[in-house]
Amino acid sequence: MSYFILTNNPLVKEEFGKSHEVEFIDGRLIDVLTEARDKISCGDILLSHPLYGSVKPNETPYRSLLLQRGKKSGGSDFPPADPESVRLIGNAVSTFEKFIVKKEITNPLLLEDFQVVDLSLLRSAVESADR
């Protein structure tokens, strides 16, 4: 399947940059979610869930997502937005806003731990997509 990875996690870029299409965002977790929201409103489709199951969005600075490019249909200049993707990314942004954002994390060991967990969760999605 043709898809791309949207991420602000440097470890994901390092790991998948050569084998997959990676769009790297030099920014915060919320910047990844809002960029995904913009892309989805222009027709791209979410392939992985934008929230984790345990690590909360105000806790980790990283987020990596799988998206599929939208396909134009009919006479429109843009592909139609996928309603389920719109709903999921909207809920994820609302959820992020609900949590109180903590102080910026600067400890490199802690940052590495968060990068490794984000990579692990993304990898589980990539393995499903690449089957």
Next chain:
Amino acid sequence: MRLEIGKINITDIRFAEKSKIEGGVLYVNAEDLKPVVLEDEKIRDVCFDIAKPGESVRITPVKDVIEPRVKVEGKGGEFPGWVSKVDTVGSGKTLALKGMALVTAGKIVGFQDGVIDMTGPGADYTPFSKTLNLVMVCETVEGLKQHDYEAAVRKAGFRVAAKLGELARGIEPDETVVYETCGIKEGIEKYPDLPRVGYVAMLQTQGLLHDTYVYGVDAKQIIPTIISPTEAMDGAIVSGNCVSACDKNPTYVHQNNPVVEDLFAQHGKTINFVCEIITNENVYLADKERSSNMTAKLCRMLDLDGIILTQEGFGNPDTDLIMNCKKIEAEGVKTVIVTDEYAGRDGKSQSLADADPAADAVVTGGNANEVIILPKLDKVIGTLDYINKIAGASDKTLREDGTLEVELQVITASTNEMGFGTLSAR
């Protein structure tokens, strides 16, 4: 399937020269247990400690909580796929050490949560302040990667729990409880007028620190399947989930699932408890679609009238929860969901990250964002080094007077989504 659980009430834990159970007291020689842990060369050292209800002790960061058990009759052994071979468990006779738990603790990553206070206001929120806890803190070799660290400590916990369980072999239990489910045809013939009820357990399955295993298999690789609820009582389902302390399901909770207990209590009286269905909570959306489709199909094929659906975690799994609920309801099977809430510190925000009108019967395990002040306690088992970094904490968490300002999220099993905690609402 028929499983007898023989309960051996443990009234005290003491370190001693010889490991044994005598007069309800568990005597532990830590030197007996050390080699069981250190047989994994990734673990450099381990120390054991004891925490009793009412003591001024805080255990953190908690990885898993396990109830020691031993299989004395029937196929297989405890923790199949890890300690024992992969024989199908859940029948015969198992002895369980009640009133105590093995707690694995120690840093795996720098943001790992999990607090068990044995006294004070925090103790009211965790069921594991009421158990006598043998705590095991592992130190691993230098440079070990996070995945290897998690796996080493997880597996060491099962080995030690099995070793402790062996001490019960030959001891007469204080009480025996029988759990028995019928075959499909047998159940219909035996209870023709009772509603057929199933239990759907969603297992956290997303990657490092977010995983659950079934008979040794990473559950993100399964498609939903049917098990006897008694299989989990023998350790067929184990936790590799190390974060989100409040609403993860430690192995102990799989062994002592309160939904299963309650359904068995009504089995043959008001309901026919048919089976347990296990499903996963994956990252990839097509996996979620497939699994929820399969779960709904199984509910229909089993001609269930109703199910109880429990989840694990928050955010991503809310989508699985709602997908399962919608699809199972659409098959005409009445569905009650058990979850917890992240409703903000004031309790006024949307509780779940997903919703649907079909989810009209909900049991809550409480609001994980609720703030609580935990007093300074005399002793810490594990370390407080990471307390400011964990979910539900902030840089203001560890206050100058030694007290902690945290959300309930940090407390192990405080808002458990199998109903193992004490919170709910009417």
